[in-house]
Amino acid sequence: MSLLKAAIIGGGNIADNNHIPALNQLSEQVELVAVCSRDFSKARALADKHGIAHAFDNTAELYSQCAPDVVVICTPNNLHYPQTMEALSHNCHVFCEKPPALNAQNAREMADLAAKKGLTLAYNLQLRQTGEWTLLTRCKADGLLGEIYHIKAHFLRRRGIPGWGYFTNKAMQGGGALIDLGVHVLDLALLALGYPTPDQVLGNTYDFIGKAGGKGLMGSWNPSTFEVEDAATAYLSFPNKASIVLSASFALNQQADKERNLEVFGSKGALNCFPLRYTPK
């Protein structure tokens, strides 16, 4: 198997701390050849820091000069759709940060184009790799759970509205705690049920704390520019009567600073995967 040639689009924390180190550790399969960021000096600095040859401030030059096989997209959420479509049109496999896009139509078009082109498009929902999830899948396969019919999925922060980045900008992010944190545990809950589509969805979102302002535990935020939900809850019901209760928060007046939990209830047994260990470097 020849070495895959990879490029990173986006020069933020997730590229620097997660994707670039991982790709560099997998050097027997992949060679990271370029970093592309709107800010050239940022791209160059990141490339130099990690020993990557090329830096670009626009994707047109990236594709024409490097012709990558694989593109990793680590930009704000509003860029996932256009940059994924562009990468697929250049016949690249795409590893995109979550969430897939800002809306369902865009995510559907992304999946359709990948299928049409015969390319891999995948999303970085890395809680699937936790030891807890691996054990859950083994317990399920061994029949220890029986039929799974209810799941409680939580990804809650007490005062974790990020004080950096674009997390409170609705146009760029598409939402707040649900689209940023909730998707991680919703993904696992859906996976436990075989990834069905619910026939009923009931949701609520809140922004009491985000809009009022207050003490932050992940930096401070500006309540006057807070445009997203600080908390979301949802009840999903599926055609076979299975159900998911989901909650996600950037800010919620609870005791624990952070709480990530998946409780999976089956006819023979239940698993309490607490806490889901999410430990990016």
Next chain:
Amino acid sequence: MFPFTLHTEVAGELADIQFPYLDDVDIQLKNTAAFLDACQGKPSNVCTAEQGAILQEIVERIYQSAEK
């Protein structure tokens, strides 16, 4: 902290089985490796484009429900 627990029934009695020795995993390294496996047509548990489309549809329906 409560470790990963299986709540079940064993020999006619209710049981809570714990798994306190799960390994720590570099989940980003493993997920990137899973993506590269998928690119090469190998079995992989990475979140697929189809699953992502379903996930996004549900997120959108939650937001739409919240606006009602």
